[in-house]
Amino acid sequence: MKVNITVNDRAVTADVPGHELLSDFLRDRLGLTGTHVGCDTSQCGACVVHVNGASVKSCATLACALDGATVRTIEGLSAPGSLHPMQKAFHENHGLQCGFCTPGMIMSAVDFATVTPAPTAEAARRWLEGNLCRCTGYQNIVAAVLAGSAAMQTTEGARST
Amino acid sequence: MTQATGIGASLRRKEDMRFLTGHGNYVSDVSLPNMTLAVIVRSPHAHARIIGIDVSEARKMPGVVAVFTGADLVADGVGGLPCAWPVTGKKGTATKEPAHPPLAVGKVRHVGDPVAIVIAESLVEARNAAEAVTVDYEVLPAVVGVLDALKPGAPVVFDDIPDNVCVDWEVGDALATERAFSKAAHVSRISLVNNRLVGNPMEPRAAVADFEAARGKYTLWTTSQFPHIVKLLMGNFVLHIPQHKLRVVSPDVGGGFGVKQFHYAEEALVTWAAGRLGRPVKWVCERSEGFLSDAHGRDHVSEAELALDENGRFLGLRVRTVANMGGYLSTFGPNIPTNLYGLLLAGVYTTPAIYCEVKAVFTNTLPVDAYRGAGRPEATFLLERLVDVAATEMGIDRAEIRRRNMIPGDAYPYQTPVMLQYDSGDPAGCLDKALEAAGWNAFAERRKASLEKGKLRGIGLVTYIEACGLAPSRIATRLGARGGLFESATVRVHPTGQVTVLMGTHSHGQGHETTCSQIVSQRLGIPAENVEVVFGDTDRVQFGLGTYGSRSAAVGGSALAKATAKVVTKGTKIAAHMLEAAEEDISFEDGRFSVSGTDLSKTFEEVALMAHYPTDYPLEVLEPGLEEQAFYDPVNFTFPCGAHVAEVEIDPETGVVELLRYVAVDDVGTVINPMIVEGQIHGGVVQGIGQALFEDCVYDESSGQLLSGSFMDYCMPRADHVPPIEVHTHSTPCTHNELGVKGCGEVGTIASPATVINAVVDALSHLGVKHVDMPASPSRVWRLIANAGFSPARS
Ligand code: FES
Ligand code: FES
Numbered sequence: 001m002k003v004n005i006t007v008n009d010r011a012v013t014a015d016v017p018g019h020e021l022l023s024d025f026l027r028d029r030l031g032l033t034g035t036h037v038g039c040d041t042s043q044c045g046a047c048v049v050h051v052n053g054a055s056v057k058s059c060a061t062l063a064c065a066l067d068g069a070t071v072r073t074i075e076g077l078s079a080p081g082s083l084h085p086m087q088k089a090f091h092e093n094h095g096l097q098c099g100f101c102t103p104g105m106i107m108s109a110v111d112f113a114t115v116t117p118a119p120t121a122e123a124a125r126r127w128l129e130g131n132l133c134r135c136t137g138y139q140n141i142v143a144a145v146l147a148g149s150a151a152m153q154t155t156e157g158a159r160s161t
Numbered sequence: 162m163t164q165a166t167g168i169g170a171s172l173r174r175k176e177d178m179r180f181l182t183g184h185g186n187y188v189s190d191v192s193l194p195n196m197t198l199a200v201i202v203r204s205p206h207a208h209a210r211i212i213g214i215d216v217s218e219a220r221k222m223p224g225v226v227a228v229f230t231g232a233d234l235v236a237d238g239v240g241g242l243p244c245a246w247p248v249t250g251k252k253g254t255a256t257k258e259p260a261h262p263p264l265a266v267g268k269v270r271h272v273g274d275p276v277a278i279v280i281a282e283s284l285v286e287a288r289n290a291a292e293a294v295t296v297d298y299e300v301l302p303a304v305v306g307v308l309d310a311l312k313p314g315a316p317v318v319f320d321d322i323p324d325n326v327c328v329d330w331e332v333g334d335a336l337a338t339e340r341a342f343s344k345a346a347h348v349s350r351i352s353l354v355n356n357r358l359v360g361n362p363m364e365p366r367a368a369v370a371d372f373e374a375a376r377g378k379y380t381l382w383t384t385s386q387f388p389h390i391v392k393l394l395m396g397n398f399v400l401h402i403p404q405h406k407l408r409v410v411s412p413d414v415g416g417g418f419g420v421k422q423f424h425y426a427e428e429a430l431v432t433w434a435a436g437r438l439g440r441p442v443k444w445v446c447e448r449s450e451g452f453l454s455d456a457h458g459r460d461h462v463s464e465a466e467l468a469l470d471e472n473g474r475f476l477g478l479r480v481r482t483v484a485n486m487g488g489y490l491s492t493f494g495p496n497i498p499t500n501l502y503g504l505l506l507a508g509v510y511t512t513p514a515i516y517c518e519v520k521a522v523f524t525n526t527l528p529v530d531a532y533r534g535a536g537r538p539e540a541t542f543l544l545e546r547l548v549d550v551a552a553t554e555m556g557i558d559r560a561e562i563r564r565r566n567m568i569p570g571d572a573y574p575y576q577t578p579v580m581l582q583y584d585s586g587d588p589a590g591c592l593d594k595a596l597e598a599a600g601w602n603a604f605a606e607r608r609k610a611s612l613e614k615g616k617l618r619g620i621g622l623v624t625y626i627e628a629c630g631l632a633p634s635r636i637a638t639r640l641g642a643r644g645g646l647f648e649s650a651t652v653r654v655h656p657t658g659q660v661t662v663l664m665g666t667h668s669h670g671q672g673h674e675t676t677c678s679q680i681v682s683q684r685l686g687i688p689a690e691n692v693e694v695v696f697g698d699t700d701r702v703q704f705g706l707g708t709y710g711s712r713s714a715a716v717g718g719s720a721l722a723k724a725t726a727k728v729v730t731k732g733t734k735i736a737a738h739m740l741e742a743a744e745e746d747i748s749f750e751d752g753r754f755s756v757s758g759t760d761l762s763k764t765f766e767e768v769a770l771m772a773h774y775p776t777d778y779p780l781e782v783l784e785p786g787l788e789e790q791a792f793y794d795p796v797n798f799t800f801p802c803g804a805h806v807a808e809v810e811i812d813p814e815t816g817v818v819e820l821l822r823y824v825a826v827d828d829v830g831t832v833i834n835p836m837i838v839e840g841q842i843h844g845g846v847v848q849g850i851g852q853a854l855f856e857d858c859v860y861d862e863s864s865g866q867l868l869s870g871s872f873m874d875y876c877m878p879r880a881d882h883v884p885p886i887e888v889h890t891h892s893t894p895c896t897h898n899e900l901g902v903k904g905c906g907e908v909g910t911i912a913s914p915a916t917v918i919n920a921v922v923d924a925l926s927h928l929g930v931k932h933v934d935m936p937a938s939p940s941r942v943w944r945l946i947a948n949a950g951f952s953p954a955r956s
Binding site: 027031033035043083087100122128133134135140141142 | 173174176177178179180181182183184185187189190192361362363364365413414415416418447448449669670671672836837839840841843844845846847848871872873877878879880881883885886909
């Protein structure tokens with residue numbers, strides 16, 4: 001099935017089998033290995049990307065259903081050599097250890113910041129319910145999400161998908 | 162400048178950039194030209210005889226490159242997966258080490274036991290062909306529980322081990338302990354289960370292998386915490402590849418927690434297959450496959466008794482534990498419930514007589530091995546539960562009974578009755594700090610407030626000690642280790658004065674690229690940004706034993722400090738020559754070699770340049786270049802200790818336990834990077850909370866099927882499950898390593914299960930509840946409350 005998808009501002013045309021998951025499409029076809037796969041039951045959130053601006057689990061999304069869609073992955077969140085305010089907040093707040101959950105966490109957090117006018121720690125914890133992290137105990141991730149949300153509200157340059 | 166990036170600074174992590182931007186390089190990201198994909202066919206039965214395997218259909222499927230079974234490995238002389246740490250049991254008996262073939266031969270012994278590997282051009286094709294492999298099984302009765310495995314007539318996992326006992330081990334003085342019990346004014350008893358867990362690092366395991374025929378060289382990329390040990394075990398014992406013809410790379414690894422510190426069948430399978438096929442072979446574990454193939458953790462059943470005098474002083478401790486080894490021995494399996502458990506039973510107390518017996522038994526379950534804390538959380542759980550039981554029974558305050566029995570500050574080094582000698586620690590100081598921070602004394606008011614809302618509130622306390630910094634080779638080999646546990650570090654000074662460090666330890670979340678840079682920054686007086694840290698590649702790093710047992714800072718860091726000292730020694734010689742001074746007159750400080758009493762000096766960079774551009778250089782007495790390697794073998798374990806307090810509120814209507822507060826005070830020795838140490842403790846504590854409240858690996862007792870085989874059934878702690886963790890450090894430096902570091906990776910997981918359960922039991926103890934098994938799930942807690950006849954309305 002032929003699809004046209006804009007991935008990280010680049011137009012991609014591909015012939016995809018009906019069963020191809022967006023996570024495989026990104027990782028195997030486009031080499032965008034920043035999107036991770038941590039489970040096979042749509043429980044971990046390591047694979048979260050943005051489709052038309054909203055966070056989705058790419059392991060539970062079929063590529064063939066995305067004709068005409070805009071997809072942003074962790075690789076496209078900031079220009080090379082620079083960091084998105086949410087990425088910066090994760091760095092500053094030590095919101096990552098092994099880094100495996102990080103791309104999904106950040107993509108999810110950016111969406112949270114975008115749709116949550118007055119973010120609180122409780123709201124952030126609830127939002128991240130679909131993102132597992134085995135390393136950090138979530139504490140510094142929550143701190144990062146709050147700091148990143150605040151920075152996004154004041155940063156002009158924050159890109160939206 | 163160096164102060165800002167040296168030891169003690171909360172330097173932001175250097176490794177973050179690639180992870181934040183999606184440019185990490187994990188094994189599943191490795192892609193090679195002409196690569197094939199592998200799928201493992203696994204046993205659906207817990208215990209069965211393999212009557213036959215038919216791969217003929219699978220071989221004919223589209224895209225299939227090869228299908229191999231155990232018979233192919235046997236024909237090629239492939240060995241079994243070795244156990245690296247057997248122990249000696251009672252009366253000198255040896256650990257039983259049955260063969261562990263990478264693909265099952267004759268019998269399968271647990272659900273998930275690999276029986277064939279299918280290799281195809283694509284993953285989809287490999288999966289389809291795997292479905293076409295037909296295995297004819299004669300299903301046998303299975304045994305999953307350790308107590309069941311010991312019953313007469315129980316299914317026998319290995320035909321030549323009729324009692325299923327792998328090793329019957331003991332430590333301590335049985336007679337002295339018996340005498341202590343005969344003098345006791347009171348004896349407290351507890352029976353408990355330490356529930357089985359699945360480690361579940363977020364990155365599933367993966368392995369990619371390549372064989373370059375022209376060089377006769379194999380390369381294996383694997384998600385390992387110890388690539389050098391994989392190289393040694395797999396190369397030497399399984400595949401018989403000479404060490405110089407095998408390279409093992411563990412690039413970015415997404416968490417380990419012990420799960421990735423074993424040599425696994427799949428590593429050998431892809432490497433062997435790559436050699437046979439002359440093409441790269443890649444295998445990536447799926448999560449549900451990980452539940453069926455990663456080694457599991459814990460799984461003990463224990464009985465313990467504590468003898469006390471009339472003042473609540475501990476006289477003796479007797480422990481009987483049955484530990485699950487699973488269907489085969491994993492790399493370190495037998496060491497975990499023995500050395501890493503029994504030797505820790507003194508805790509922070511002066512108990513004079515201790516005797517512990519451990520039966521490690523085979524069952525039809527996944528192999529059990531180290532999982533974060535490994536043996537020490539089990540020891541802490543048992544001891545600290547029992548101390549609480551004793552306090553309650555004797556009517557002594559729980560903090561007071563601990564204080565009364567605590568090793569006094571002036572008693573270090575302290576020799577325990579179970580072999581270990583603690584070098585340092587201040588558990589009493591940790592306890593005071595923890596009680597204060599947690600508001601222990603004002604708890605009664607908070608309990609009252611909860612009760613007014615119809616909730617049951619409890620507070621729990623633990624004081625603990627652990628042995629880490631694995632390990633002094635001399636002691637470890639006496640305890641059964643089949644190898645040294647030293648560490649290596651190389652400091653390579655470039656002509657321009659920047660430094661590349663090669664470490665034998667492996668970082669998979671711990672932030673070594675940052676902390677090792679801080680050690681170098683401190684020692685050589687250069688900014689941390691001028692240091693690059695390399696690890697995880699056996700062709701780049703000469704040797705190393707990897708990362709586990711909170712050893713990286715204590716053992717690896719010490720090797721690194723030693724290597725920097727060698728650099729300074731050689732640099733001093735070069736500087737003495739450059740400055741025309743005597744070596745004894747040169748001092749090195751803040752990156753500068755100076756002649757004492759003068760203003761003559763040379764910078765580290767100038768000396769580095771001279772070492773590589775030896776125009777005017779004492780070649781007769783000194784080699785050019787500036788690169789030093791050090792090997793460090795510790796003289797003792799390190800002993801982090803501390804006190805943790807948890808506070809919970811239980812809804813008696815639902816049995817839901819809400820963790821309200823968690824305070825950790827830990828003595829991890831010198832802190833290299835406070836931010837990273839705190840992060841390690843946050844994560845460790847939450848993993849322990851997971852065991853205490855959520856996680857449970859459950860097998861069906863009759864069929865041996867794994868019931869908790871995915872994230873749908875195995876409850877991982879999530880962000881909204883846990884409160885913020887309040888972390889305080891209370892450091893006394895380790896006395897036997899130069900940096901004074903002890904280790905921080907496991908302390909959280911060691912202390913928190915007992916702390917949380919002590920709080921849960923405290924909330925319920927007025928109902929006559931003496932113990933709650935883990936996880937303290939709503940159904941379990943609700944049943945206890947209901948059985949006690951408690952109804953919220955009557956409270
Ligand atoms: S990979 Fe786990 S939710 Fe998508
Ligand atoms: S940082 Fe390792 S899983 Fe989150």
